[in-house]
Amino acid sequence: MTGQGPSKTGDYEAAINALLDGELDQAATAELKARAAEDSQLSQAIIDAWQLQRGLDQLQLERAPDGLGRRLRRIPRQQRAASRGPVFGLPRQALVTGALAMTLVAGVIVLTQPVIRSPAAPQQAENQSGTDQARAEQARRDLAIAFFYLDKAGLRVGQRINEALQQEVAEPVKDTLNQHLPYIGLSRKEKHA
Amino acid sequence: MSRTFRRWVDENQDQAWTLASYLLKDAAEAEDVCQEAFVKLWRHRDSIDPLKIKPWLMKVVRNGCLDRLRRRRPGEELLENTATDPGRGPLQASHQHELGHWLRRAIASLAEPYRSLVVLRDIQEHSYAEVASVLELSLPQVKTYLHRARKQLREQLAEVRP
Numbered sequence: 001m002t003g004q005g006p007s008k009t010g011d012y013e014a015a016i017n018a019l020l021d022g023e024l025d026q027a028a029t030a031e032l033k034a035r036a037a038e039d040s041q042l043s044q045a046i047i048d049a050w051q052l053q054r055g056l057d058q059l060q061l062e063r064a065p066d067g068l069g070r071r072l073r074r075i076p077r078q079q080r081a082a083s084r085g086p087v088f089g090l091p092r093q094a095l096v097t098g099a100l101a102m103t104l105v106a107g108v109i110v111l112t113q114p115v116i117r118s119p120a121a122p123q124q125a126e127n128q129s130g131t132d133q134a135r136a137e138q139a140r141r142d143l144a145i146a147f148f149y150l151d152k153a154g155l156r157v158g159q160r161i162n163e164a165l166q167q168e169v170a171e172p173v174k175d176t177l178n179q180h181l182p183y184i185g186l187s188r189k190e191k192h193a
Numbered sequence: 194m195s196r197t198f199r200r201w202v203d204e205n206q207d208q209a210w211t212l213a214s215y216l217l218k219d220a221a222e223a224e225d226v227c228q229e230a231f232v233k234l235w236r237h238r239d240s241i242d243p244l245k246i247k248p249w250l251m252k253v254v255r256n257g258c259l260d261r262l263r264r265r266r267p268g269e270e271l272l273e274n275t276a277t278d279p280g281r282g283p284l285q286a287s288h289q290h291e292l293g294h295w296l297r298r299a300i301a302s303l304a305e306p307y308r309s310l311v312v313l314r315d316i317q318e319h320s321y322a323e324v325a326s327v328l329e330l331s332l333p334q335v336k337t338y339l340h341r342a343r344k345q346l347r348e349q350l351a352e353v354r355p
Binding site: 060069076 | 315
């Protein structure tokens, strides 16, 4: 700040602030000091400003609570997890289907595996082996039958769906009331007749 | 990116917290505002100039605080910090701790934008240009408002002077 100083104490406000900010050049500082020597109000204003600035300088940044720091550092992980949505981004239905398929496959593998016996009891193992093989064979047969029935049920359901669709297409809006209301028997008049 | 974000947290969390706690005078709300600001920082990390992280963050924190202050009912300011206590001025205070406490209360009693100005400029020591950017004011406005804010504090100081 340079140039002629203002005449009243109130007008020195900018000069006082510039002085505190270290932005007042030597000439302007000297002029301010000279004025302050004659003006007790200005002198007091400068002293108050210095005291205030000293107090403000002592105010330190307040340390953020540790808990807040931890929360802030977790933000990237939380935001990534939130943007991924459900597990691995797959819809829930796909996950359920996948889990069921995995269970079925695991069951088949377990049933078709030969039973491993410990070498410590070979005699017992030989006795048991015939029974185990028979059991495994039986399990395979049961599984094959189960799959056969599942296939058959699937085919039947498919046929029914096809039939229903064909019928609906062939007879679009024909006597819909009769088709959809359940039969509740003849009325009394119909019986008498 | 997480490492960079951590660095941003380490460098800016105290400043964000200081500003929020001076403006809101409520620790829980100040924490929430800081967290919201850093979440926004994470979401917009690709579009922010890395050299302007601090002013950007301070602006978001301040706006978050002002939103919360607006939502508060009139007169809901926390009583503990609404005004300085004239009975116990800084010059009677024999310890630095008490002087600091008095000043904190005096700053908290200032209206906006004076309070933000004093916190950003005199406590956090941002440059005038950064303060202008945070508060969306021109440089002359920043200087004028800061003069007024300091004058108000000085007057409070004069009132309690023995």
